[in-house]
Amino acid sequence: MGGVDKGLQRYEGEPLALxxxxxxxxxxxxxxxxxxxxLAEYQGWGWPVLPDDPRHLGRGPLAGLLAGLRASPREWLxxxxxxxxxxxxxLVARLAAAAPGRQVVFAAAVDPSTADGLPRRHPVCCLLHRxxxxxxxxxxxxxxRRIDAWMRSLSHAEVVFDDAAAFANLNTLDDLAAAQRR
Numbered sequence: 001m002g003g004v005d006k007g008l009q010r011y012e013g014e015p016l017a018l019x020x021x022x023x024x025x026x027x028x029x030x031x032x033x034x035x036x037x038x039l040a041e042y043q044g045w046g047w048p049v050l051p052d053d054p055r056h057l058g059r060g061p062l063a064g065l066l067a068g069l070r071a072s073p074r075e076w077l078x079x080x081x082x083x084x085x086x087x088x089x090x091l092v093a094r095l096a097a098a099a100p101g102r103q104v105v106f107a108a109a110v111d112p113s114t115a116d117g118l119p120r121r122h123p124v125c126c127l128l129h130r131x132x133x134x135x136x137x138x139x140x141x142x143x144x145r146r147i148d149a150w151m152r153s154l155s156h157a158e159v160v161f162d163d164a165a166a167f168a169n170l171n172t173l174d175d176l177a178a179a180q181r182r
Contacts, residue, residue: 002173005037007082009176016170017082018045027092028078032071034064056140061124062147066140069133081124085179086166095127098157103129105157111164119160122167123147 007017014022017033025031032048036057042049050071056063061081068077076099078092088094095105106126108119124147128136132154139150161167170176 011085019085020080020082023087024080059140059145066136075130077128079126083170088166094159098159102157103154104151108158109161109164109167123151
């Protein structure tokens with residue numbers, strides 16, 4: 001997003017990260033926010049803020065997932081990115097239903113506008129088993145950055161959702177402006 005802090009960009013009157021946190025909070029036992037800048041602002045929302053390990057700064061969402069795994073006392077860590085403002089209100093329940101026997105479960109959605117009709121994976125909308133802490137740290141230490149490739153190398157499941165719009169990703173300021181107009 002041109003160097004701005006994506007999580008603090010406003011969508012429908014509130015920061016993207018706050019919107020994501022409010023949508024996820026009723027679905028989980030506890031919540032924390034992964035952030036590396038403007039920590040005081042994020043902390044002001046009342047949830048713990050987890051910065052990335054300095055060794056993994058700039059490694060993208062995987063570094064935030066590792067920070068979450070290290071901080072979580074729970075067996076499973078539920079994750080969602082801040083730039084998907086429409087995450088389903090049943091995301092965690094549906095992912096959890098597919099979790100037994102898996103290490104990671106992530107969302108996918110069929111977009112009827114695509115020619116191939118295949119579900120598009122949304123790997124940051126996921127559940128990760130706590131046993132993945134050491135393998136993820138090793139992957140990052142070895143220079144790994146590709147979240148989709150790493151997750152598909154594990155025992156995983158995809159849960160397909162019907163509403164592709166729920167996973168609309170706002171990666172740029174133009175995406176955000178277009179979503180605001182709709």
